[in-house]
Structure formats: C-alpha cells, structure tokens
Amino acid sequence: MATTLEVQKRETKPHSNITSIRNAGRIPGVIYGYKAENVPVSVDSLTFIKAVRDNGRNSVFSVSVDGAKLNVLLHDYQIDPLKGDIEHIDLLAVNMSEEVEANVTINLVGESKGVKLSGVLQQVLYEITVSATPDKLPEVVEIDITDLDIGDAITVTDIPKNGDYEVITEGEEVIAAVSAPRTADEPETTSSAVTEPEALHGSDETPNK
Structure with missing residues (x-):
C-alpha cells in the first residue's frame, strides 16, 4: 500500500513565492505524468524527508490534488550545493500496472577472495537502471x-535475474573489480561514490530551513 504524502497546490508567480515557501519549511515541487499535467505543489520538508527515509527512495506515495488521488514516485530533486537542502522535487504520477524506469543503488556484500590476498577492490558503478511496475521497484540491488x-x-550481466524487475543498464558495464596489490612505488588512488544528499539518509540531524 502506498504511503500517504500531504501536498498543497501552489501559485507559480511571482518568483518570490518560491522563497517564501522555502522559508516556511516547505519544498516546492511539481507533479506530472499519468493523469497529471505539471501541477505545482509544495510539501512539508521534514515530513517529506522522513517519508523517504522510512519508506525508501523508490517507494510509491499517494497524494491528493483537487480531490483526485494519484500514486507518485520521487523522480528527481535539486539540492542547494551550499546548504545541502532539497530545493525542488519532481513527483512522477504513475499507473501501478505499467512499468517505469528508476535508478537503484548497488550494494556490494561479502568479502572478496582477492581482497583477502591483499588485492584492491574498486567499485566503478554505484547505480543501475531497472524497469518494473512501481510496486516492484527495489531500493537496492x-x-x-x-x-x-x-x-x-x-x-x-553478472547480476542474477530477478522476476520483479529487468535491468536496463548496458550489460558490459563493470560494477567492481579486484586489482593486484599495489607496490610501494605506486600512488594510492581512491574512487568516490555519487551518493544521495544526507537529507535523504538516516541522519539524526534536522535539515536547514
């Protein structure tokens, strides 16, 4: 069952309205997709962040706009690069019986045989794109x-087949590899993951307003 998310319709003009919405602790956004055409809305920041943390990035949320019930996914979001606050969200209205595409985080589990022999594990790919009906979208693979x-x-290609979803990402893309141990003369290299903002993870800190 979809989690209910309270949204409010908002005016799109003047631009100062966006600032006042954010100052009031709300996130401006838009709903589009199935039975919805670019409906401007806003949602309480703390409520939204808690809903995503508790239910997952790819969860289905139920919203009501002008008396109409819609099922939506968090399709995209914009982040303030300085404050780390969520500045805007895109909510995609979906038909629960039709497949959609979504990005899913990759989690590596287990201890590599090569790492035990002093090899160096490098994760290259941190997300894949999958296709599934909205209720079958995984949070992680x-x-x-x-x-x-x-x-x-x-x-x-090595990802095991799953009946709930289909992997769309090109099969030859490397997810992770183990290289030989570095010698003393080789510089150490690190790779960094592209992660979601801290606001959408399980931190105890309250986001800035």
Missing part, C-alpha cells in the same frame, strides 16, 4: 563479491 579474485571483475 545486492551483489555478492565473495568469489571475486585478483584480476576478476563483475559486470552488469
């Missing part, structure tokens, strides 16, 4: 790297 030896790599 776990990949077991236990058998990954030095010189081995796991690609998207």
